[in-house]
Amino acid sequence: MVCLGNICRSPLAEGIFREKAKEHGLKVKVDSAGTSAYHEGERPDRRSQQVGRKHGIDISQQRSRRFTKEDFAAFDRIYVMDIHNYEDVIALASTPEEEQKVDLILNIIHPGENRTVPDPYYDGHDGFEHVFKMLEDSCEIIVKEMLAQKPKN
Numbered sequence: 001m002v003c004l005g006n007i008c009r010s011p012l013a014e015g016i017f018r019e020k021a022k023e024h025g026l027k028v029k030v031d032s033a034g035t036s037a038y039h040e041g042e043r044p045d046r047r048s049q050q051v052g053r054k055h056g057i058d059i060s061q062q063r064s065r066r067f068t069k070e071d072f073a074a075f076d077r078i079y080v081m082d083i084h085n086y087e088d089v090i091a092l093a094s095t096p097e098e099e100q101k102v103d104l105i106l107n108i109i110h111p112g113e114n115r116t117v118p119d120p121y122y123d124g125h126d127g128f129e130h131v132f133k134m135l136e137d138s139c140e141i142i143v144k145e146m147l148a149q150k151p152k153n
């Protein structure tokens with residue numbers, strides 16, 4: 001889960017996705033990062049922590065880090081929040097296979113529309129709640145898709 005600062009949107013996406021995976025019994029590694037290092041080492045924005053807590057999701061232990069080229073090898077899917085994140089992440093890809101791992105997270109619920117998860121950094125609490133809801137809808141579908149694709153043993 002990738003955004004610009006890794007303090008508002010992607011920490012929530014990470015927390016929500018982890019919770020949904022747990023709920024549905026999907027074992028998966030999930031992490032988040034920012035395309036910038038502006039907030040490296042910081043906890044998520046207080047407002048993201050609050051909206052998470054309101055919905056039973058604790059993201060307080062997360063720390064901001066920058067997305068690196070190594071993340072392409074470490075993860076099968078890379079979900080970005082907006083088109084700027086997309087361009088910044090794609091610029092670090094070395095192969096078409098790596099590029100194909102990257103998608104806008106809202107394309108999960110609005111296929112092909114390239115919608116943006118709005119940056120709530122300069123908004124009030126309503127912005128964070130709005131972001132929470134759209135991430136929740138997307139994460140629910142991603143988890144179900146992954147479960148459907150899981151090889152049966």
Ligand code: 4NP
Nearest residue numbers: 003004005006007008009121
């Ligand atoms: P995020 O939000 O990308 O959702 O973490 C932002 C946080 C900080 C800044 C921009 C966006 N900033 O410019 O410091």
